[in-house]
Amino acid sequence: MLEWLRPYRRAALPGDISAGIVVAMMMIPQGMAYALVAGLPPAVGIYASIIPPLLYALFGTSTTQSVGPMAIISLMTASTLAPLATPGTALYGVLAAQLALLSGLVLLLCGLLRIGFLANFFSRPVMSGFTIGSAIVIAWGQLRTLIGGPIELGMRPHWPSILLGVGSLVLLLAARSHLAPLLRRLRVPAAAADVGSKLAPIAVVLGAMALVQQLGLVQMGVATTGAVPTGLPGLNLATSSQHWQALLQPALLIGFMVFLISMSGAQALALKRGGEKLVSNRELVGLGAANIGSALTGGFPVTGSLSRSAVNFAAGANTQLASMITAGLLALALVLPTGWLALLPLPTLAATIIVAVLGMLDLSTLRTAWHYDRADALALLATAGGVLLLGVEAGVLVGVALSMVVLIWRASRPHIAVLGRIHGTEHFRNVERYSAETTPGLLMLRVDAGLFFGNVDAVNERIDEELVAHAGTRHLVLVLSAVNAIDTSALFGLEELNSSLNRRGVLMHLAEVKGPVMDRLKESDLLGKLNGQVFLSAAIAWDQLAGSRAAGTPAAAAQPAGKP
Amino acid sequence: MLEWLRPYRRAALPGDISAGIVVAMMMIPQGMAYALVAGLPPAVGIYASIIPPLLYALFGTSTTQSVGPMAIISLMTASTLAPLATPGTALYGVLAAQLALLSGLVLLLCGLLRIGFLANFFSRPVMSGFTIGSAIVIAWGQLRTLIGGPIELGMRPHWPSILLGVGSLVLLLAARSHLAPLLRRLRVPAAAADVGSKLAPIAVVLGAMALVQQLGLVQMGVATTGAVPTGLPGLNLATSSQHWQALLQPALLIGFMVFLISMSGAQALALKRGGEKLVSNRELVGLGAANIGSALTGGFPVTGSLSRSAVNFAAGANTQLASMITAGLLALALVLPTGWLALLPLPTLAATIIVAVLGMLDLSTLRTAWHYDRADALALLATAGGVLLLGVEAGVLVGVALSMVVLIWRASRPHIAVLGRIHGTEHFRNVERYSAETTPGLLMLRVDAGLFFGNVDAVNERIDEELVAHAGTRHLVLVLSAVNAIDTSALFGLEELNSSLNRRGVLMHLAEVKGPVMDRLKESDLLGKLNGQVFLSAAIAWDQLAGSRAAGTPAAAAQPAGKP
Known part of the structure; x- marks a missing residue:
């Protein structure tokens, strides 16, 4: 806990302070925006940006991770709560906090049980697909707010909202592609220019607020965030027991995604820093504490956001002190008069x-x-x-299922090579890729995959096919140089193969079994039941088996069979 | 279709006939018993043993598979229908047939989509756990029928049922362990003795029926199967549209288990025969047709049963003609007067x-x-x-999930070895297992696992740890001799590792990349972005990199560092 604080170097302070300020300025519009995505009052987004990062700093392991509201998690929150309550009601806010509490408890429990490896259930392509789908859903959901009314045929356009929303959009898009190059051309150092361009949202938001006040846009019907109560959020967790059960499964999925999103971001940054050690089970505890903290201060589910953490890192953050400074500044913003926040127009957000x-x-x-x-x-x-079709929660499950389906599908097509000897050497190669000699009665197969339940049947089927193709085989040598592991299912598969071959008068031999695999096999009955031998190398197997055959039929063994 | 019939050898006929008769005698009590497990009238178990095996013979690929009612599938049927209808009602029977129809359609669809590889989602230990759990649930469920009343404190024992049930149980248990040895001692050939001992159930059933009639046990309150209508089952598929949806998810699970159970049995037998080729996608079609056939003749979900198929095989079955003979005999049994079947006492069943x-x-x-x-x-x-705790359907999902969790958990602990050179050779080995020399500034790591999403982060973390442990490393050589595949997630992982090392001034090299892996990598950007080189072998990498370093610091390179 706070391991980074003890050896805190004074040299780290300037970077932490600048990053703390920059991220606070980024966090105000972002927190409010993601609260909006979650269907909550914008102020809740700021509440959820104060205590969570402080708790994460106490328990987490990433030095630059910025924990707070995040688009996809907000979308999942909205999609969970939509059938249970109406956005804007007190119940909706209570349920959002309960959801954060449950997600936090799930994360904490997973951390204490040390099952952080579960995050590995998502492949990167699947994560990318999930992110793209979610981004489209979020953008589509905000279009209506952007133009100040529903998108349908025969709608009456509300021009003040449309002008403000589309104008903000154009400005932000322009800033995204042109601001950093422009700043660089103005001799701002490259790193500072990049960080500066990330502050475009707060600039646009401040400009829009000025416009709202100057032109009286509220009176024209432009929606704004409304009054933000001055003062820090209090401890708050009204219970509504009837909904706990409905929230449990979503909380599991949200907890999973909170961890997945935060870890993938933290890992990307850790690789950039180099040598930083993330401990996934402590990350679970840190994120769990952050979400419980969010729940207790009236917030909603939060996670580490890569885009925000990257700005934190780029702006100079060296330790979690930067995030603590951010949190302090946000708390300060709520203690000062907050009347000005009420003017923030929703189309701009x-x-x-x-x-x-x-x-x-x-x-x-x-x-x-x-x-x-x-x-x-x-x-x-x-x-x-x-x-897009089934919703963001089903999307998580679809993603896990597809990651696994692709994995098992690949396993069901194992690569198995028939080996031959490169003439005059001790090297054995795939006869399809090299001109290698074989000898009749001796079939050498190299299985190019770890053996496990996903491929055991496919491997046995392929071996059977090769035996049919090589009729007259008396010795089958399985060259296990590429087999890194054999699980219990595959152990049974090998035992069955052995007794099947036994019945058919074929001897089954193993060769080049790896050390760790051999250590395991010694704990099993396979080696005792094996009707053939275990050879250290394919060459030794060849010498001995081609030789032993030669005793019976010398002519056949003396002549290499060549490429079949 | 019927591929086995065209080259039918007359020599196969005696075996097929004897197996057909034996299995029919086994099937009568078994079919009725499993109908009872499913909550259906016993006669339905015979209906479901006639058309399904005929359809399987048309489309399936196993020569000795016996398709019909099976204990676990019957349990799943009962557990699906229990909340929807009362056993014994017409609705219950209709829903059972609908469930078979849906399961059959699921199987047929999977076969046409060629996704038979999905059966590989269950590891063998998990399948064993599932079978054990189901066996306990089934046995417990039958205890009540065995003793003719509920099992509770203060129950009034129904002695005629208890005596008949427990007596049958003792006889059957004795037959199971002693009948085959006894027959062998009576000079019956071993194979025939084994097959003969499988007919104990029909003998016990016939004896019990005789007792029922002689002692008038029905009048004493012993439950029997009741009247079995004479005649073959007609085409029957009353629809009750309101339940289709409730049956869909169970049908998916039942279809999955039907396939899994049938395939694992057929594979075990195919390995015994040797050279028999099962085509999983055609098995799906065969089992789909069998279940649709079962539905259309008033049956319930069916599958191939290993125990019955093994008897079929042992009794001499050479082709699916044996199953067709069994089906014919069962049909005959229904056409003849069936009054005698009504006397079959349920405790014995x-x-x-x-x-x-x-x-x-x-x-x-x-x-x-x-x-x-x-x-x-x-x-x-x-x-x-x-x-046991969640029920048989949830058990399927728990099984799939646990298979995957174990898989991903193992992947999250990859084996990575630091390699050193065996002095004076070109061989490189794990420095922890061998006394091998290393050279400062050059770190050679062998990753002993295919790289995929399940281990990409763990592998990168481990590599990072090794770099921290070997400070001063300038060249990192990843020896990929044991890497059989690299998926897209791992490709990104390697690219990130490369750019992370680049920033830290470490060159990343690859060595001993396998042919198929290299073919794939050539389709990616990795080789172009790589800041180091690709070496054919670890020895070449050593010679070149230890040499190039030697140019800068000759003293260090000239002295082998020995075991660190």
């Missing part, structure tokens, strides 16, 4: 959301996967489709 | 069920897994517990 999620619409993973591995690309598209 | 499922209580998988791989053993126990 919607524009900041749309521009933020456009950054999530990254198609490069799809492009890479399409060329590298079509199955992964299809899983990506199917997950995005799942989010 | 319950005894045959209990003895049959006791055979499923096989603890050898648990014992093997416990010694070989504790994680698999725990997954087995958890799945059995899932079936």
Whole structure:
């Protein structure tokens, strides 16, 4: 806890302070925007940005992670609560806090049980598909707020809202692509220019607030955030026992995604820093504490956000002190008079959301996967489709299922090579790729996959096919140089293969069994039941078996069979 | 279709006929018993044993598979229908047929979509746990029928039922362990003795029926199967549209288990025969047709049963003609007067069920897994517990989830070895297992696992740890001799590692990349972005990198560092 604080170097302070200020300025519009996505009053987004990062700093392990509201988690919150309560009601707020509490408890429990490895259930293409699907859902949901009314045929356009929303959108889009280059051309250092361009949202928001006040846009019907109560959020957890059960399954899914999103962001940053050690089970505890803290201060589910953490890192954050400074500044903003916040126009906030999620619409993973591995690309598209058609929660399950389906599908097509000897050497190679000699009666197969339940039947089937193709085989040598592990299912598979071969008068031998695999096999009955031998290398097996055969039929063994 | 019939050899006929007769005699009590487990009138079990095997013979690929009612599938049927209708009502029967129809359609669809590989989602230990859990649930459910009344404190024992049920149980148990040895001692050939001992149930059933008639047990209150209508089942599929939706998800699970149970049995037999080729997608079609056929003739979900198929095989079955003969004999039994069937006492039928499922209580998988791989053993126990506590349907999902959790958990602990050179050779080995020399500034790591989403983060973390442990590393060589595949997630992981190392001034090299993996990598950007080189072998990498370093610091490179 607070391990980073003890050896705190004074040299780290300036970077932490500047990052703390920059992220606070980024957090005010972002927190309010993501509260809006979650269907909550914008002020709740600021509440959820104070205590959670403080608790994460106490328990988490990433030095630059910025914990708070995040678009996808807000979308999941909204989709969970929609059938239970109406946005804007007190019940809705209570349920949002309960959801954060349950998600936090789930995370905490997973951390204490040390099951952080569960985050590995999502492949990256599937995560990309999930993010793209969610971004589209979020952007579509904000369009209505952007133009100040429903999108339907025969609607009466509300021009003040449309002008403000679309104007903000255009400004933000322009800032996104042109502000950093412009600042650099003005001799601002490259890093500062990049960080500066991330402050465009607060600038646009402040400008829009000025416009609202100057032009009296509220009187014209432009929606604003409304009054934000001055003062810090109090301890607050009204219970409504009837909904706990309905929230449990969503809380599991949200907890899973909170961890997944936060870890993938923290890992990306850790790789950038180099040498930073994330401990996934402590991350679970940190994120669990953050969400429980959010719940207790009237917030909603939060997570680490890569985009915000990247700004934190780029603005100089060295330790979690930066996030603590951010939290302090946000608390200060709520203690000072907050009347000015009431003027923040929702169309502008919607524009900041749309521009933020456009950054999530990254198609490069799809492009890479399409060329590298079509199955992964299809899983990506199917997950995005799942989010769009079935909703964001079902999308999580679709994503996990597709990751696994692709995995098992690949396992069901194992690569097995028939080996031959490169003439005059001790090297054995795939006869399809090399001109290698074989000898009749001796079949050497190299299985190029760890053996586990997902491929055991497919491997046995393939071996059977090769035995049919190589009629007259008396010795089958399984070369296990590429087999990194054999699980219990595969152990049974090998035992069955052995007794099947026994009945058919074929001896089954093993060769080049790896050390750790051999250590395991010694704990089993397989080696005792094996009707053949275990050879250290394929060459030794060849010498001995081709030789032993030669005793019976010398002519056949003396002549290498060549490529079959 | 009927591929086996065209080249039918006359020599196969005697075996097929004897197997056909034996299995028919086994099927009569078994079909009725499993109908009882499913909550259906016993006669339905015979209906479901006529058309399904005929359709399976048309489309399936196993030569000796016996398709019909099976204990676990009957349990799943009962557990699906229990909340929807009362056993014994017409609605219950209609829903059972609808469930078979939906399961059949699911199987047929999976076969046409060629997604038979999905059966690989269950590990063997998990399947064993599922079977054990189901066996206990079935046996417990039959205890009440065995003793002719509910099991509770203060119950009034119904002695005629108890005597008949427990007597049958004792006889069947004795037959199971002693009949085959006894027959062998009477000079019956071993194979015939084994097959003969499988006919104990029909003998006990016939004896019990004689007792019922002689002693007038029906009048004493012993329950019997009741009248079985003479004649074959007609085409029958009353629809009750309101329940289709409730049946859909159970039908998916039942279809999955039908396929899994049938395939694992057929594979075990195929390995015994040797050279028999099962085509999983055609098995799906065969089982789908069988279930649709069952539905259309008033039956319930069916599958291939290993125990029955093994008897079929042992009794001499050479082709599916044996199953067709069995079906013909059962049809004949229904056309002849069926009055005698009405006298079959349910306590005896319950005894045959209990003895049959006791055979499923096989603890050898648990014992093997416990010694070989504790994680698999725990997954087995958890799945059995899932079936007992949550029910058989949830048990399927628990089983799939646990198979995957164990898989991902293992992947999250990849084996990575620091390699050193065996002095004076070109061989490189794990420095922890061998006395091998290393050279400062050059770190060679061998990753012993295919790289995929399940281990990409763990692998990167481990590599980072090794870099911290070997400070001053300038060249990192990843020896990929044991990496059989790299999926898209791992490709991104390697790219991130490369750019992270780049920032830290470490060059990343690859060595001994396998042919198929290299073919894939050439389709990606990784090789172009790589800041180091790709070496054919670890030895070449050593020679070149230790050499290039030597140019800068000759003293260090000239002295092998020895075991660190």
